[in-house]
Amino acid sequence: MDKKLQVEAIEQGTxxxxxxxxxxxxxxxFLQLADTSKRITIGLNLPARNRQSKDLIKVADVxxxxxxxxxxxxxxxxxxxxxxxxxAVVRKFQVTQPDRIHGVFRCPNSNCISHSEAVIxxxxxxxxxxxxxxxxxxxxxxSFASSLFAELKG
Ligand SMILES: [Zn+2]
Numbered sequence: 001m002d003k004k005l006q007v008e009a010i011e012q013g014t015x016x017x018x019x020x021x022x023x024x025x026x027x028x029x030f031l032q033l034a035d036t037s038k039r040i041t042i043g044l045n046l047p048a049r050n051r052q053s054k055d056l057i058k059v060a061d062v063x064x065x066x067x068x069x070x071x072x073x074x075x076x077x078x079x080x081x082x083x084x085x086x087x088a089v090v091r092k093f094q095v096t097q098p099d100r101i102h103g104v105f106r107c108p109n110s111n112c113i114s115h116s117e118a119v120i121x122x123x124x125x126x127x128x129x130x131x132x133x134x135x136x137x138x139x140x141x142x143s144f145a146s147s148l149f150a151e152l153k154g
Contacts, residue, residue: 012084013051013084018070020054021045022055024042028040031059038059040058041057042055042058071104073097074149077097078094080094081093097125101122102120102122105122126143
């Protein structure tokens, strides 16, 4: 089946494909926290290879930088990014796990000094299990599961 038929086509923007089923909602929350004005279309539990299902997200009129795209690896390490121009894919790449995340999330530890000081949040990313990443805060040195960050305000 042609992937383009599964979710309405966009003229220009970014398609995040091959998101493991169930992770799409987390990425959606993450994207909305980052910028609520984006126009986003989401497809959940779409058919994928090997009889598994996948989620897919289209963000109109936004081209992700590689750094932005790699932040999505926290929730979907297997995701691929398709850059769309004039309804065609002009660039395609797989997300890679970032070593660090700057200025995106607030530290979940409410006692962390990063909340009271005017500093940019910084986390170090570590893989603890095949599908599980942890983020360690630069300031309080506490570690948190990456899934936790989808629930938080930026
Ligand atoms: Zn902290």
